Amino acid sequence: MSVHELTRRLPDVGTVRRVSRALAVLDLVLNEDESTRYYEFDARWSETEEAALMRDGSGDEYSIVFSPDGAFAYGFDHESPMSPYANGHKPWPGLLDGVPEVFHAARDEKAFSDDGVPRATVCFWRTTDAPVWSSGPVESAHRDGADWLFELVADCRPEAYLTFAEEYYEVALDLDAIRHVYALMPLSEYVVTSLNRQRRLRDLSEGIAEIGYPRS
Template identity: 45%
Template structure:
């Protein structure tokens, strides 16, 4: 599986934004300390732009920028043969050459680089008028997941409460209330009772700033 397969599997822009918000909200509850989170969402990242992100603490990450022109997706698997660290600081041929000009600022965004080069092994985009997602014309190295797209974006492609529960068991080494997870996946407003079912060690007051940043609906 490569970025091309992920491009065929991702939903339309509005649904992808919902998915990113749900995962960030659940992670905010599961890990009240931001440094320990896997998924995040910043609805105030830049004027008229939201950004969803993932980081696993081991050097792998992705960023999804939702802008008026569309969406730009960057993924980085630091162990991939397509990493610029493996290729003398150069991006893999074809990765960004066909990115539309409206996303040029995201390709050169300092927050997505190591100071010199975009940290990316996956690049996807979709303009608002497009009927699907796009990736560059790339000759991938051998392997089942040469660019890391399969595992990097697994939770956005295999999007289900059950998949998130499995993730919590693996990443947070914890169990989580299944019905509470399903409620957030159904975009139900977050309540004190729902938060407590997900994580008895936090509450709505402690999460207020995070929920404002994510932009997820809540009651009370």
């Protein structure tokens, strides 16, 4: 699945934001080591923006910046032949073509680039008034990494996270607790300990605030 298929499969911006926030909270509960968390969400990215971030620890990553104008996303598969590091330190042809002006600041964000070149093999966006997601006219995009990089936000089912997390963390998890988080319902001690017996709700307050997850 390339970016072209991904943009047809993705749910609306609100659902992508909700699922992204849930993924970050679930990883916060399951993983005490901040440096090795897979999914993060920064509700304070800027005065008007939030950001969903993924880092797999092997060089692959994505970012989705949410703003009043919509959402803008980069994905980077470090093994993709579309990597700028394999193409003279240049973006893949067509990757950034057509990015709306309202997303130029996110497109040029230094946190997502090296020496002014985005770390990206995938790029897509959606403005608040657009009926669908869009991407540039990228050719030969079938190896851009979009299929697995954005798998969980495209699927958006709690069951999808259950499958991922049980494999990644090598533990059995409570699907009802995951559904609770996906619904963005305030965390309880029961939900937290159902996911991780070593964690307590009081330990999560700072992380919950950073993610912008609802409190009771």
